[in-house]
Amino acid sequence: MFSYIKSFFQALNANAHPGDIAHAVALGLLLALVPKANLLWAFIFFLTMFIRVNKGAFFLALILLSFVTPFADPALEAIGYGILTFGPLQGAYRFLYDTPFVGLTRFNNSVVAGSFAAGIVLYVPAYLLFLKLVTAYRGKLQPKIVNSKAYKVFLNLPLIKQIANAPSLGGFDK
Amino acid sequence: MTKEKTVKPLKVKIPPVFRKRYTEAQYKKKILGKLFIAADKAFVESLYATEMDPKKGGTRYVLDASLIKDKKTMKRVAAIGKEIKKQKGRINLGNVIAALACCLVLVLTLVVFRNQIARAVIVSSMQGAFGAKCEVRSLDVNLLDTHFGIEGLAQASREDPMKNLFEAGKIDVKFDLLELSRGKLVAENVEITGVTWGTARATSGKLPPRAEKKFAERQKNAKPNPVQEKLSAEFNRLKSGISVGSGISAVKDQLDPAKYIEQEKASLLSPAVVAEVQAIVPALTDKWSARADDARKKADAAMADAKAVSAIKPQTMKTAAEVKSALDTVTKAADTSKDALAFAQTASKEIGTDTATVRDLSAKAEKAIAADSARLKGLAASVKSINLQTGSRAVSGLFDSFIAGTLGTYYPYYQKGMSALAMMQSSSKDKKEKGESLKDKANALSRLPGRDLSFGSGSMPSFAMRRVKLSAGDASGTMSGNADAENVTNDQERLGAPTTFAAAFAHGAMSERVSGKLDFRAAATERVNAGFDVGGYPVTIPSAGSGIPGVSGKLGSVGTLIVSPDGTLVIETTVRVKEANLTVPAFDPEFLHSMYADVLSGIKTVDLGVRATISPAGEVSVQVSSGIDKVVNEALQAGIARQVERVKAEVKKYAENWIADQKKAYSSEIAQFTDISSKVTDALTDAKSGGKAIDGKKAELEARGREIAADAVKQGLDKAPVPDAVKGTLEKLW
Numbered sequence: 001m002f003s004y005i006k007s008f009f010q011a012l013n014a015n016a017h018p019g020d021i022a023h024a025v026a027l028g029l030l031l032a033l034v035p036k037a038n039l040l041w042a043f044i045f046f047l048t049m050f051i052r053v054n055k056g057a058f059f060l061a062l063i064l065l066s067f068v069t070p071f072a073d074p075a076l077e078a079i080g081y082g083i084l085t086f087g088p089l090q091g092a093y094r095f096l097y098d099t100p101f102v103g104l105t106r107f108n109n110s111v112v113a114g115s116f117a118a119g120i121v122l123y124v125p126a127y128l129l130f131l132k133l134v135t136a137y138r139g140k141l142q143p144k145i146v147n148s149k150a151y152k153v154f155l156n157l158p159l160i161k162q163i164a165n166a167p168s169l170g171g172f173d174k
Numbered sequence: 175m176t177k178e179k180t181v182k183p184l185k186v187k188i189p190p191v192f193r194k195r196y197t198e199a200q201y202k203k204k205i206l207g208k209l210f211i212a213a214d215k216a217f218v219e220s221l222y223a224t225e226m227d228p229k230k231g232g233t234r235y236v237l238d239a240s241l242i243k244d245k246k247t248m249k250r251v252a253a254i255g256k257e258i259k260k261q262k263g264r265i266n267l268g269n270v271i272a273a274l275a276c277c278l279v280l281v282l283t284l285v286v287f288r289n290q291i292a293r294a295v296i297v298s299s300m301q302g303a304f305g306a307k308c309e310v311r312s313l314d315v316n317l318l319d320t321h322f323g324i325e326g327l328a329q330a331s332r333e334d335p336m337k338n339l340f341e342a343g344k345i346d347v348k349f350d351l352l353e354l355s356r357g358k359l360v361a362e363n364v365e366i367t368g369v370t371w372g373t374a375r376a377t378s379g380k381l382p383p384r385a386e387k388k389f390a391e392r393q394k395n396a397k398p399n400p401v402q403e404k405l406s407a408e409f410n411r412l413k414s415g416i417s418v419g420s421g422i423s424a425v426k427d428q429l430d431p432a433k434y435i436e437q438e439k440a441s442l443l444s445p446a447v448v449a450e451v452q453a454i455v456p457a458l459t460d461k462w463s464a465r466a467d468d469a470r471k472k473a474d475a476a477m478a479d480a481k482a483v484s485a486i487k488p489q490t491m492k493t494a495a496e497v498k499s500a501l502d503t504v505t506k507a508a509d510t511s512k513d514a515l516a517f518a519q520t521a522s523k524e525i526g527t528d529t530a531t532v533r534d535l536s537a538k539a540e541k542a543i544a545a546d547s548a549r550l551k552g553l554a555a556s557v558k559s560i561n562l563q564t565g566s567r568a569v570s571g572l573f574d575s576f577i578a579g580t581l582g583t584y585y586p587y588y589q590k591g592m593s594a595l596a597m598m599q600s601s602s603k604d605k606k607e608k609g610e611s612l613k614d615k616a617n618a619l620s621r622l623p624g625r626d627l628s629f630g631s632g633s634m635p636s637f638a639m640r641r642v643k644l645s646a647g648d649a650s651g652t653m654s655g656n657a658d659a660e661n662v663t664n665d666q667e668r669l670g671a672p673t674t675f676a677a678a679f680a681h682g683a684m685s686e687r688v689s690g691k692l693d694f695r696a697a698a699t700e701r702v703n704a705g706f707d708v709g710g711y712p713v714t715i716p717s718a719g720s721g722i723p724g725v726s727g728k729l730g731s732v733g734t735l736i737v738s739p740d741g742t743l744v745i746e747t748t749v750r751v752k753e754a755n756l757t758v759p760a761f762d763p764e765f766l767h768s769m770y771a772d773v774l775s776g777i778k779t780v781d782l783g784v785r786a787t788i789s790p791a792g793e794v795s796v797q798v799s800s801g802i803d804k805v806v807n808e809a810l811q812a813g814i815a816r817q818v819e820r821v822k823a824e825v826k827k828y829a830e831n832w833i834a835d836q837k838k839a840y841s842s843e844i845a846q847f848t849d850i851s852s853k854v855t856d857a858l859t860d861a862k863s864g865g866k867a868i869d870g871k872k873a874e875l876e877a878r879g880r881e882i883a884a885d886a887v888k889q890g891l892d893k894a895p896v897p898d899a900v901k902g903t904l905e906k907l908w
Contacts, residue, residue, distance in 0.1 A: 013211075014211070014257050015208060015209050015210050015211055015214055015254060015257035015258065015261075016210070016257065016260070016261070017208075017210070017261050018210060019264075023264075035621045035624075046273060049266075049269055049273065050265060050266050050269045050270045050273060051264055051265060051266065052262060052263065052264050052265065052266050053264075069621075070620065070621055070622075073621055073622040073624075074622065076622075077622055077624050077625070080624065081625060081627075084627045085627070090629065093627075093629045094629040094630045096629075097356075097628070097629040097630060098352065098629075098630060100351060100352050100355035101355035102355070102356075103352075103353075103355055103356025103358075104355060104356065106626075108626055108627045108628065108629065109624045109625070109626050109627075110624040110625040110626075110627065111621060111622050111623070111624030112624065114624075135210070138210055138211055138212070139212060142211065143212065143213060146213075
């Protein structure tokens with residue numbers, strides 16, 4: 001966890017592409033929304049591992065948002081049910097359902113479908129939002145923070161030093 | 175000479191990204207475009223200078239190394255260079271290759287070692303379930319052929335490790351790959367052939383110590399089912415409450431002469447009198463025994479002296495000295511005789527009171543015996559009939575405990591099976607009805623399960639076997655069987671059909687046929703409706719005690735088993751015991767046993783109607799009825815009625831014996847005392863007789879003495895010069 005936090009703050013305050021963090025948060029949101037224990041979640045998760053995004057931001061977003069998403073389940077279930085019962089798509093669903101191994105994604109589950117759709121729809125706004133936020137932070141807030149005395153004291157706190165010295169993410173954070 | 179301090183020139187290391195010369199566009203894209211911190215951007219811009227491109231012309235951007243004058247600046251340049259270098263394409267090709275390699279290795283491992291993995295999973299599961307070793311000879315998992323096969327599966331018995339609990343020669347499953355890819359196990363055909371059980375093993379099936387310990391711990395931690403415990407207690411109560419002997423015991427009481435006497439004992443007089451005699455007379459006997467012996471001894475001594483005295487012949491005595499000596503002897507004997515007489519007289523006088531007491535007791539006892547004898551004769555005459563009404567379930571009652579015991583043994587298995595089947599049914603309705611589990615409640619952040627929608631016609635449950643065929647049989651042909659089941663599933667609602675099954679097995683003389691359906695759907699009116707027909711089971715119900723019959727034979731049963739949606743189990747069946755052999759252990763009276771045994775031996779078939787109901791709460795009701803009880807009772811009643819005269823005679827004979835025993839009990843005591851009393855009386859008589867004889871002899875001696883004295887005087891006078899007148903006077907004195 002410390003390494004995720006360290007990685008995230010390092011990226012935030014370095015010349016990492018803002019898209020790295022924005023994509024990471026958007027993917028974290030998508031995976032936090034989609035219920036686990038199905039092939040779809042596993043697929044997106046492994047996809048994330050192959051994409052150059054900030055893994056610290058990704059895991060932080062995934063963990064923190066996972067505490068929140070269950071509260072959205074009733075709405076997601078309703079959305080998913082609506083999508084799965086949407087007439088024009090029935091042929092596509094039938095094709096998918098009859099395709100070997102696609103069933104393991106549990107796309108036919110109302111919560112999985114609803115959360116996946118919500119995740120995809122929210123991906124772009126979340127990406128853009130965090131892109132803006134990171135840019136704004138770096139442009140306006142970061143110089144002030146870096147030059148403040150409080151920041152320098154903060155950097156010298158034992159816990160922060162410990163986080164700064166935390167082991168790396170085994171290459172995934174590169 | 176002082177040495178001047180020399181400053182080492184800074185060796186500037188520039189990151190590769192800053193060594194290149196860039197056109198303006200390149201500079202903006204590759205350098206400035208990758209700097210997102212305003213301060214860093216300004217810093218890098220401050221280091222770059224422009225120059226003319228000597229070949230192409232135009233402006234080129236190049237980092238001016240001379241501007242890096244200290245280590246701090248150089249480090250900052252190096253850090254920024256690293257950050258720029260990190261910014262590559264979005265796809266991490268290295269990770270992709272590594273992941274693909276991992277996937278390939280995983281797939282290859284699964285493909286190459288699929289059989290080993292499946293074998294390990296099956297063996298581990300079976301050993302965990304049965305607590306003994308499991309072996310699989312060969313196994314083949316073929317995804318492409320959608321086939322899964324096992325050959326030579328042998329599951330050892332935990333109770334007897336040198337035997338197999340069961341063996342399956344071949345298990346063949348043709349599964350649906352598409353459904354499997356949906357995470358569902360759907361098989362059109364499942365064939366299990368060559369099932370045998372109880373076969374011998376070459377090696378022990380005992381688990382290794384570590385696995386054994388693990389299994390034992392799991393068993394120990396298994397919580398007992400409270401309903402099952404209640405049921406067990408209910409079955410035990412039923413079994414203990416059944417007493418088929420009560421009826422015949424009551425009849426036995428009516429036929430047992432001793433019981434008649436027992437019932438009359440309170441009204442009989444002799445037991446009390448006999449007890450009185452036995453309490454008083456032996457004490458008196460003891461009291462007088464020694465004195466009677468003494469009296470006898472003294473009388474005997476007196477008699478001996480009298481005998482000795484009677485041998486003295488006074489007439490043969492010639493001298494006064496002889497007479498005197500004899501007289502001394504006689505006087506001494508007379509003293510002994512007097513002493514014996516006095517002792518005997520005193521004893522006789524004193525024993526007289528006790529003798530009178532004993533005589534009174536004897537008379538009283540004789541009177542009581544006479545009265546009791548008359549009463550018991552009347553009792554024997556009063557036996558008119560014998561009633562058998564309490565023994566109305568003599569035969570069917572035997573099966574109460576047998577059926578309760580059988581249900582108690584097998585019901586836990588049924589309950590486990592039904593629980594497993596009910597748990598298998600995973601319809602969403604059931605889940606809603608069940609509500610949140612403890613785990614769900616503990617995990618407040620768990621996700622909603624949602625609804626699984628199906629598309630097209632292939633809406634199958636996650637576990638379904640369309641047709642299951644099982645055949646069993648051993649090489650010797652003594653055992654064979656087959657079973658078919660259709661629509662075995664964990665979601666009958668989704669499948670839209672109940673599970674149906676039919677099985678037939680034969681082993682030795684035994685056979686079982688069962689067929690029916692299991693319907694766990696919400697609209698079902700019966701969860702289980704099964705018919706069964708079993709036969710050839712050797713059954714032995716041993717006698718539970720005196721007067722209670724035992725039965726052996728071959729049991730068969732045809733009936734139905736119905737489970738209602740609330741879980742109530744109702745079994746209705748007709749049970750037939752063929753080649754029945756009903757026996758009853760010997761009991762008294764012998765004629766009753768003989769008659770009962772005759773009636774029972776005539777029964778070769780026992781037909782019973784059984785209805786057992788077990789509620790989900792564990793309330794058990796077992797009703798066993800049979801017409802055989804009526805037949806037995808009537809035969810027994812008729813036989814017993816014919817025995818009334820015999821019973822009368824038995825009672826009379828028993829009463830006479832009893833009276834004789836009573837007489838014997840008191841008369842021996844009386845006789846002993848009478849002997850003592852007679853001894854004293856005889857001693858007195860003998861003492862008197864001896865005394866009389868001695869007195870007579872004494873008189874004879876005295877007379878002889880006088881004669882001798884007179885003769886002596888006469889002879890002296892004849893010789894002495896004594897005038898005749900004096901002589902005459904003297905002679906007259908003698």
